[in-house]
Amino acid sequence: xxxxxxxxxxxxxxxxxxxxxxxxxxxxxxxxxxxxxxxxxxxxxxxxxxxxxxxxxxxxxxxxxxxxxxxxxxxxxxxxxxxxxxxxxxxxxxxxxxxxxxxxxxxxxxxxxxxxxxxxxxxxxxxxxxxxxxxxxxxxxxxxxx
Amino acid sequence: xxxxxxxxxxxxxxxxxxxxxxxxxxxxxxxxxxxxxxxxxxxxxxxxxxxxxxxxxxxxxxxxxxxxxxxxxxxxxxxxxxxxxxxxxxxxxxxxxxxxxxxxxxxxxxxxxxxxxxxxxxxxxxxxxxxxxxxxxxxxx
Numbered sequence: 071x072x073x074x075x076x077x078x079x080x081x082x083x084x085x086x087x088x089x090x091x092x093x094x095x096x097x098x099x100x101x102x103x104x105x106x107x108x109x110x111x112x113x114x115x116x117x118x119x120x121x122x123x124x125x126x127x128x129x130x131x132x133x134x135x136x137x138x139x140x141x142x143x144x145x146x147x148x149x150x151x152x153x154x155x156x157x158x159x160x161x162x163x164x165x166x167x168x169x170x171x172x173x174x175x176x177x178x179x180x181x182x183x184x185x186x187x188x189x190x191x192x193x194x195x196x197x198x199x200x201x202x203x204x205x206x207x208x209x210x211x212x213x214x215x216x
Numbered sequence: 217x218x219x220x221x222x223x224x225x226x227x228x229x230x231x232x233x234x235x236x237x238x239x240x241x242x243x244x245x246x247x248x249x250x251x252x253x254x255x256x257x258x259x260x261x262x263x264x265x266x267x268x269x270x271x272x273x274x275x276x277x278x279x280x281x282x283x284x285x286x287x288x289x290x291x292x293x294x295x296x297x298x299x300x301x302x303x304x305x306x307x308x309x310x311x312x313x314x315x316x317x318x319x320x321x322x323x324x325x326x327x328x329x330x331x332x333x334x335x336x337x338x339x340x341x342x343x344x345x346x347x348x349x350x351x352x353x354x355x356x357x
Contacts, residue, residue, distance in 0.1 A: 083261045086233065129223065133230040136227035175319070
């Protein structure tokens with residue numbers, strides 16, 4: 071298998087993944103914080119942990135600003151987000167509620183928790199992946215709505 | 217200094233999400249479509265993200281405190297309760313329906329159009345709902 075036969079999406083996926091891991095490592099070793107997107111946003115909107123609010127706002131500002139500027143410079147990136155607004159409302163509420171109940175999402179449990187072999191994170195990741203596979207199968211292949 | 221570290225981390229996180237394809241909901245839904253046209257890209261994203269963190273946790277175990285002088289977060293008790301399982305199921309369901317998890321939904325809000333904004337607002341609503349659920353449980357206990 072030659073290098074050029076590897077799909078470029080996989081290479082971009084790996085490169086972007088390494089950047090995600092690097093960003094989490096910087097936050098851990100620099101500030102002793104776990105990079106969890108749902109926890110960082112959730113604690114801000116809920117007003118919990120006010121002592122950490124300022125640094126979390128800096129994190130969120132850069133999280134929105136830096137890729138936003140990159141897209142402005144290098145051209146549009148497609149999110150392919152659904153045009154079905156009621157579906158997006160339902161999905162958004164499920165993601166917001168679910169990640170706060172589970173105390174983590176793809177970044178907090180999937181990346182930071184699994185890499186330290188936390189049982190809670192391994193179980194959570196396996197369960198949300200399984201739920202995602204099942205809901206995708208039902209919605210796309212049985213109901214035909216996605 | 218803590219704010220600068222946070223901003224550098226947030227910016228790199230956003231770039232990583234953009235480059236990896238995590239902000240493309242069609243790609244994420246392709247990963248979750250295990251029984252259809254399965255797209256394995258996210259395995260490379262997750263694998264790539266875990267590698268630096270494996271190293272970081274080893275460094276953390278040796279150094280005891282962060283550069284800012286704080287103790288590292290303790291490993292949580294391995295408590296697998298209904299809250300963890302229910303939350304994970306709800307999250308997985310919403311992730312499949314929209315193709316967004318929290319990080320990419322935040323990162324792409326400036327170019328994701330109306331749908332991206334609607335998802336983000338609904339997600340914040342869901343987060344606030346979780347505190348209401350928590351309070352009711354406390355009141356009941």
